[in-house]
Amino acid sequence: MGSGKLEVGSGKLPNNAAPRSRGSFPLPTFFLPRKKSKMKQKKANSLQEALDDPKGTSELCIHQSPMVVFPVGIAQLTNLRKLEITACQLKSFPLSICKLKELEVLILSGNALEELPFELAYLKRLQQIDLSGNAFQKFPRALMGLNRLERIDLQDNPIKILPKTIVKLVNLKRLDMSHNRLTKIPDSITSMRNLETLLFNRNNIKEFPEGVEGLTRIKKIHLNKNKLTTLPENMGTCETLLVLEVANNKLTHLPDSIGGCTALIKLIAPKNALKKLPPSIIKLKLLQELNVSSNEIEAIPEGISSWQFLKELNLAKNNIAVLPTGISALKDLHTLNLRGNQLEDLPGGMHQLKKLQEINLEENPMELLPEVMLQLPWLKSIKLPRGLRDHRNLYKFFKKCIKAALPEEYYKPFYQVFIEKPRSVEVIEINMLLYALRFPDLAIREWGRAQFFGKYEKPPSEKTLISRSEFVLLGRAMSDRSNLKEILQKRGVTYAKKVSPKTTHIVLGIAPFVEKSFLELPVVFLREEELSGFLNS
Secondary structure, three states: OOOOOOOOOOOOOOOOOOOOOHHHOOOOHHHOOOOOOOOOOEEEOOHHHHHOOOOOEEEEEEEOOOOOOOOHHHHHOOOOOEEEEEOOOOOOOOHHHHHOOOOOEEEOOOOOOOOOOHHHHHOOOOOEEEOOOOOOOOOOHHHHHOOOOOEEEOOOOOOOOOOHHHHHOOOOOEEEOOOOOOOOOOHHHHHOOOOOEEEOOOOOOOOOOOOHHHOOOOOEEEOOOOOOOOOOOOHHHOOOOOEEEOOOOOOOOOOHHHHHOOOOOEEEOOOOOOOOOOHHHHHOOOOOEEEOOOOOOOOOOHHHHHOOOOOEEEOOOOOOOOOOHHHHHOOOOOEEEOOOOOOOOOOHHHHHOOOOOEEEOOOOOOOOOOHHHHHOOOOOEEEOOOOOOOOHHHHHHHHHHHHOOOOHHHHHHHHHHHOOOHHHOOOOOHHHHHHHOOOOEHHHHHHHHHHHHHHHOOOHHHOOOOOOOEEEEEOEOOOOOOOHHHHHHHOOOEEEOOOOOOOOEEEEOEOOOOOHHHHHOOOEEEEHHHHHHHHHO
């Protein structure tokens, strides 16, 4: 073979030929990965809009449009993946929906459905179904034919029995049966290994089935407002459990094995009959929120120093006389509620809680302000017992709270208000009043709000938010305001973050920072409750 020539069938390159990189010549088409064709996702808010482009519509949402006869034309939407028909007074399930072979999500909440047809099984791709707020008296048997279902929402129906056959739904991850009339959870549910979320709030359930070790992927269990007297003793085998909520039941104890739920970050168990907390609870090292208020607990385990990630601790309305010194090690603690206990003092080491923002000591038999309170100047919300005796510590505390914000002479009126001598405060300077609105102690804040609105409140006729108004919320909102901007925009009202000459209304939330210059603007001051009334009107 001559140099530079390739011998047929040898599988070798000629001596003078350098190997070529894979990218230097085109690969045969059968080697190239296929590109997935992406259908343009289109959402329609009416059937007519969807039928204008039946092939391209992937999502259809119809809300509050009463339907006496369901339009059969929906079957033309052959690529529909999500169908939402809510609050439309549907009394029977439209069979035409069963022709939507690509459907993955079906939401029919807020209707009057009582049963589902077995033709529902044709929806082989269905993964999520929401039937909440209907009139189902029995668990719909037709659901058993939907093997790919991952989420079922049947809350707010008068269902009395959850069938054992639910175990057939092997891919189910989330089941919401809240606000029904269930008295029992079938034992078979503990063998559903893909379950991640179980929601059974507001039923009449008396016990949770044993065998919880079968729930190998469980993350959330909500059993609030039932009639539970015990939890499974092997609850600790739920090593993946993140959230356990059992508020408003009749529990007398938590299982000793609870410490085995090592992934638990949230434990909510108020309004039960708990006498004590199990010793193993200190093993919940990832715990971020613990609420055992309104029980009969007399002592907290000393080892709580292991809760290094705890942010919220609610021990209100128990019979606790002494807090463990380990509470001083909770470096991430943000909120501490100790209302309605038998505490006379606090551990001295609590000055180490640098992230503590809120503390509630109301309804405790404290005569003197705990010494450690003088070392917590960063608190933003304080609720003190009203029975505190006039004492130098209390005097120092109010002086310490105010000194950083106002001249020293201003602290005395606040102190007088707290010890229930508001009548002695004859002259209220504006700087004092504005600071009172954001004072750490709730009693002073409420007094400040009453004084402020007594001085600056406008008549009702001037309070109305109208089109072209500009609104600013000062302080922390008492409720969720995530969609506030959107709601106001629909009414032609501008939601601004800062006060400007265009501002027409200022709403005072919790601890608002009201500058003196704001009082010179032609604005209307509103309570947050008044804003809520406007939004709901």
